[in-house]
Amino acid sequence: MSSYPHSIKNNKPQRKIEVCFSPALFREFKNPEAIAVVVDILRATSAIVTAFMNGVSRLIPVETLKEAEDFKKRGYLVAAERDGLVQPFADFGNSPFNFTKERVSGRQIVYSTTNGTQAIHEAADCHRIIIGAYLNLTALANWLISQKRDIIILCSGWKNKFNLEDTLFAGALAERVLQNPDYYTICDSALASIDLYRIAKEDLLGYIEKAAQRYRLRKNNLDDVIEYCHTYDQTSLIPVFENDSLIPLKD
């Protein structure tokens, strides 16, 4: 059985890390002092990190397709999809492969997806909202530890249901943060995420084969992104949500 040296500590002041498995549960975690890490591995937050890797200057997440379409009429580049399908009015969908340097470098993009952007808005009351993916995992863990604040990892899930791919990432991030003695957890979701990640990490893609999201992506022939979205540490960029937009973190 696994041991969790940082689960219970002495009275030394510490910061806690928690995992929320669905935007529909986030109200139970409200903590205005915490940093929220929004996660939608397949594919919104992997795509957002990729967009900044390729030079996007600003990304405007919107919840509804109507908002996205309004921005399109005003001349913005728009990424919008529902259930994995690109919307007719949009320039492209939320595959990370769409956000190429040629297309997006130096541009502002409006972005609406099934789960990811809604999770960002759900976390609006937190001290800060940042975007997590395997692509920036180590940079993210190190930056979070440097902030010495409570952390809530908000999994976008699938239509408010728990999903495995976001949970495994939450486990990977929580495990790294808990290496630091300033952090502890007694959050059952965090403990479960870490144990699931420990089962899966030797063969992440094999494990993800099980996940329902994979069947959904396959159905739409979109599963070429799964391997990419499970690639560690391609960048040290951390997107942060400020003034209704995502921009690269400066500090």
Place this chain on the structure above:
Amino acid sequence: MSSYPHSIKNNKPQRKIEVCFSPALFREFKNPEAIAVVVDILRATSAIVTAFMNGVSRLIPVETLKEAEDFKKRGYLVAAERDGLVQPFADFGNSPFNFTKERVSGRQIVYSTTNGTQAIHEAADCHRIIIGAYLNLTALANWLISQKRDIIILCSGWKNKFNLEDTLFAGALAERVLQNPDYYTICDSALASIDLYRIAKEDLLGYIEKAAQRYRLRKNNLDDVIEYCHTYDQTSLIPVFENDSLIPLKD
């Protein structure tokens, strides 16, 4: 890595099993054809099963303390607590150890708890609602398989949050049901539950040490029930919710 022979099947008609980690997520699972199995291992559903083992004739779950108190005034035996503490007007709380033969045999009892009774009411639209615990696990699995219906295991959680103890039980039950080739799952919560149960099952109590609920129970000196609530197969009784009451299943 674990294999799930029944995760994907050919076109043979089959029944699915799903796991819902919180009453707050149950609306995403609505399926009026399904049997809902309500689970609150520490301690409501373990206590309910125990009550019927000791001869309770009928158990009336109520959501609010006011309802419970009204029943008390009308002469009913009342079990009621919040956050693990017995309410002043009640005869006793929801420890399984309270439901002794001497106290409860042949009687009707009104029952209100923090999480468990609310989960029962949440599942009201399902074909049938039954009560699960380790105490009746094998009987429950066998009966469910005999019904050839979809199954949703509804974990009561802790104040709408995910908890480990209900999840492990969901994994134990789902694993048993999926041994039968009539059942499949592509539900990520079910797959995660099974994997967590497989990690935990050799030392369930050791694993539960991690769970936040354990700290909550310890705080109130109530943790003597944890071992009992993780005891397998003490009865073949299955409580079922009918006409606003729980009674022992007859068929």
